[in-house]
Structures are given as C-alpha cells and as structure tokens.
Amino acid sequence: MTRTAITATAASILALGLAFGPAPALAAKTSASIGMQLEPPNLDPTGGAAAAIDEVVYANVFEGLTRFGADGSILPALAESWEISEDGLTYTFKLRTGVTFHDGSGFDAEDVKFSLDRARADESTNAQKALFADIASVEVVDPATIKVTLSQPNGSFLFNMAWGDAVIVAPETAADNAAKPVGTGPFTFAEWVKGDRVDLARNPAYWGEPVKLETVTFKFISDPTAAFAAMMAGDLDAYPAFPAPENLVQFEADPRFAVIIGSSEGETILAMNNKKAPLDNILVRQAITHAIDRQAIIDGAMFGYGTPIGTHFAPHNPAYLDLTAQSAYDPEKSKALLEEAGVSDLTLSLKLPPPSYARRGGEIIAAQLREVGIDTEITNVEWAQWLEDVFKGKNFDLTVISHTEPMDIGIYGRDDYYFQYADPDFQAIMADLANASDPDKRTELMQAAQQKIADDYVNAYLFQLPRTGVADAKLKGLWPNSPTQANDMTGVYWEE
C-alpha cells in the first residue's frame, strides 16, 4: 500500500516535471536577454558619449547611412550605394526607399539632411562633432538622393558616417530620443525600467531582412559576481563583454556555455600627465614604460586574455605596427633612465577607475614601478569621479584606462586632452591623414602616427582589451569582435 502510494507520488512528480520542465523548450525560443555592465544615461546616440547608449541602440534601433559589419568593414545601411567625386569632395548617397521610422513616418533625404545638419550645428550636443567637421553642405537632390559636400577630402568619411553618433533621426521625434528612441532599425523600443533593463521588440515594418528574435532585453548587471550568478542560473542568455575574466575558465568548462574571445577596439594604457613635472620629461616617461612587464599584467589582471601593444592602435587593424620591443620590460634600463633624468624619490599618484583591468592592473603596475624605485599612491575612484578629476580636471599623474572607440589615435592630436600631449608634429600627421584618401598613403601616415607616439613615450601602452563574451551555447550570431561599441542583435538566433 505504502509502496503504491510512493510510486504514485513519484509518477505524479515525474508527470509534473514532464509537463512543466521541457515543455517551453519545445517551442523555439524567440527572446534573448543580454547582460551589460553599465546602464546608459539616455538612449540617444546623437546626444551622449556613453558607450552603453550605442551598446543598446546601435544597429538595433537606429541606423546610419553606413554601418560597421561584424569584422569592422563599412557596409551600406540606409544608403544603398554611393558615388564619390574625383576630387573626393562630393559624396552622393542613393538612399533606400520604403523605409519608415518606428512612429510610422516615412524616411527620406530630408531626414538625412536634418540629422547631419543637427549633428554639426553650433548648438549640437553630439559627443563626436569632429566626425562631421569636414561637411561643408548637405543638399537634398531628390527624396532618395542626398549630396554631401566636404570642405576638404576626408578619407574616413564613410567610416565616420557608420558611427553611432551619426545615425539618422526623424525631425518630429529627435528631441525625445533620450527617453523614447525612434529610429529605422529592425527593433523598436518597448520599455526602459530604470536601473534594471531596456526591452526591445521586433519591428514588423522593417525594410530589410526581418530579424529572428521577437524580443531582446538588455539587463544592467555591473557586479561581476551577480553577472556570473545570473549566467549560471540562466537569467541571462549572453553577456557579450563579461567583466570578470577569471570566471571565463569556469564557463569554458561548462558545456552549456560558449566563451567568445574576440578583439575589441580597447587600447588599455597607463596614461601619463604629459604636462605635469616630472612626467613632462620624456626620460621619466620612457623609464616608466620600461619598468612595466606587460605579460605579467595580462596574466595577473586579465587571466591571460589580452594582446600586448606598443602603441595606441588595435593589433587587428592591417596598419598596426608592433612596437612592443621599443618599450620592452627592462627594469635596469628604467633605473638608468631615471638616473639620467636626475629624478629620485619619485612618488606619483595613480588613479584607478572601477573595471578590474584598471584596479588589478594598477596594483601590478604599482608593484612593478616600486621595483625601479618609483612609489605610487593608489586611489580607487568611481567613474563620475574619474571623469571629473582625471579626464576634465587633469588632476593626476598616472591612470589606467582602456580607450574603446575605434581608430581613436587622433585623440593624441587634440588640444587639452587629458594626457596633454598635443604635439604639433603629431597634429600635422593627423592633418595629412585627414586629407589622404589613397589607401597606401593612409597606411603610411597611420604607421607614422603610431611610431611618433611610441617614440615620444606619451603613455605606456599595455594591451588590447579582449572582448571576452559568454553566451548560451545555443545562441548564435553574436559579434565576436567589437569594431564599435555595439551589441548588434540583427543576426542573432537560437539554434534548434
């Protein structure tokens, strides 16, 4: 009797298990929740510098004339094709027809003119106004054709137009994009629960190939431990830029997950305040670069994930020069250089923002600098404090930071940038580069620029930040690399 009862109970539990367990798996999954470290301050890519904005909306909600492909190439987006005049000054874009914004209004050349003029206007709040600096005029030829005239030839104009900051917005909705983004992309904005998530839904009226996912949720989980737990529990389907490299070993050992290691545009550097004594002395800066053992930092802070770099350039770029040997780890040389510079008893401030590459890497750098007789005073700072104190206030000696924008070597030419280099010779190289459209000439100039900042030991170049992602093994189509700050969900699907 008792046995029967137990068997019956077991059977009913089994039945329940069958009913509730595998049932949802029978229907193909059409949603994905993606983990992100930082929550965007707003959702308007044309009105904010935060990478998190593009990571939610780029290619999903908003599209530009051109776009980045997964490999970093420039692909047509809202512009179907284009013609460049002989002198490199006039770009005629042929626009796609039948495109509508999410609010139902149609897309045409007027929207493009509005978007570009708005971005380059004096009162524009665009975070990357330099992208539009060379535009002299924008003319509507007909509703499906737009002509952009440049004031000087710019070899990277199509590249510039692919940035998230150059997406096309509608005049009626542009002002409200920060809270309620309206674009032309394959996903529409559904809901933003502040502090928790942003929901996107499939756009049924999309002009291109319809996306496979019906809904996408971006969840903001900054704590690596919580992110790890959320992945393990299945609350997240993917975390494309997982913040704790030490956990990847565990994900790799688990067949439920796929670890995706790609390259990113993040040049991780030990930035130095080039105008502040004694760092205004090139010998001191060179001494610091020779005191640093890049491999120890990669192993210690990144658990082996990362590629050493010797200049501010991404190694996956064809124009990359490997200059690591020029600033190889050599503590003896470092000590000799410090002596030559006549500096002793050096104590430098080292301000570290929250990511683990900075906090851990900073501790390792501090220990390595101690070996050559440079003392550091470490201060751990939050992002807001870092932006205020280091980036704007320039009140620092050293800081560890990853520059994640694509092709951002140009920052070395900016006046008043936080590491305060702004060398006229370098600026001349940048000016030549902007005018060059011949690919060989461009490569040559980009390499000259890389060599110049390595020769001047502007900063200590540490490693290229890998894009260490983790995803459910069945979720396919995520970008392995990050040619720009984006989580392009258009090609993502669940494998049966």
Added chain:
Amino acid sequence: MSIATRAERSFLRMALGHPAFVIGCALSSFFIALALISFVWTPFDPTKLSIPTKLQTPSLSHWFGTDHFGRDMFSMIMVGARVSIAVAFVAVGIGMLLGVPLGLYAAARRGSFIDELIMRGNDLVFAFPSLLLAIMITAVFGPGAINAIIAIGIFNIPVFARLSRGAALSLWTRDFILAARVAGKGAVRISAEHILPNIANLLIVQGTIQFSLAILAEAALAYVGLGAQPPLPSWGRMLADAQTLISLAPQMALFPGFAIIITVLGLNLMGDGLRDLFDPKLRRER
C-alpha cells in the same frame, strides 16, 4: 598593601576560572601576536607580486595559499592584522579620549545648557548609522587608513560620552562625592580623582566591545574600497578581491573571513568575561 595583593591574586584566579574570558583572551592575543611578529618577520613579502604562482592552494611553503597576484596569503593576513588592530586601537583611543571627558563634564554640569549641548550633539552623531558616517567622511576626505581611523574614531565618541555621563550621574549622588565636595574639591578634580576610577571598569568593558566593532567597521570600509589603500594589505579588501574568485580559489575568501570572525569573537568573549569579572554581584557568588 597585602590586601591589594590578595585582591589581585583572587581576581587572577577568578579570571583563569572564567572559560569565556580565557578563550577570548587566547584568540585575540593570537592575532595581536601575529600583528606584532609581522613587524619583524613574515614568511614572504606581502606586497611582492609573483604572477606565475598565483591562486595556489595552501601548501607547506604558502600556508594559506596565494592570492590572484601570487602574494602569500599568510603574510597578508599577518600584516592585515596589524592594520586592523592599529586602526581599531587608535579609533577607540580617539573615542575614549574625547568621549569620556565630554561625558564627565556633562555629568558635572548636569542639567545645564552645556550638558544639553554636549548630549544633543552626541545624539546628532548617533543619528547617522555609524558606517554611513564613515563612508561620508572617507568620501569627503578621500579613502585611506588615516581617514578610516578618524571616521571610526568619531562614531566612537558618543558611545563613550553617553556611557561615562550615565555612570557618573549615579555617582554624583553618592555620599563619598558629597564628602569630597565638602572638602572643597572642584567638579573637575572630583571627576578625575573620584568618578573616573569608579567607572574605569565599565569603560574597559565597553572599550573591548568597541574595539571589536571597530575591527568590523574597518573591514567593512576596506571591503567597499574606503579603508587602507593598496599595496597595504587589509582583511576587508582581501575579501573584496576574493569575491569573483570564490569558486576558483576559496582560500582567498576563507582565511581573511576567519581572521575577522575569530578576532571579533575573541574580543567579544573577552569583553563579556571582563564584565562578569568586574561585576561585584557575580564576584560574591563565586
């Protein structure tokens, strides 16, 4: 003289017969000894990184294993003990040195405006949760061991001020104080010569408890990154570092965690024991 010696001897005998006190003393003196030894000797340099030997499990050469930078955990715990104890000691010292005179003065001027001012000021400091106050102070003045000491010290002041005022108030009504007043002694002298010695027991007991709370507070501040800054090891920061590595290298969290628990437990047992030993009622029963 001989009476005093007998009293001392009986106190010592009683103390040794009080198991909680003995265990508490043993546990806390173990860590104090570790901290003291760390000044002259540690198995390894606790700030020396050695990436190739990172995340090792406990072994004969690394007794508590190594952390994610290959530093020796045992050496870090030893130096961490020094930091914790030093911060707690100075912080409680600040609390006592400022709080007790304030409390005694308020008791001597009981009922006056100055008494109200001191005690309401205390209430104001008390009104903030102690850790929030500490975070506020370190946020304004920047993180670091010194600011952690000041922050923890400040929230110790009202504890001692209240305790000494309460205890002193009950003494002020006693006949021997009346006698002292008749003899012409002023309030300050009476407080120092007659009241302070009579509330010393209470202060020592409270001091021990506050000491353990200060160690916890220091660990909490260091955990959120507001305590001692690297490369100086600190138990709280060791725990914070271990957080993402707990499933990979549990020793990184276990040992500093145990160090904090055992020290705080030891100090609490010692405080409880001292309270029992100083309590005349319990004394008579024994």
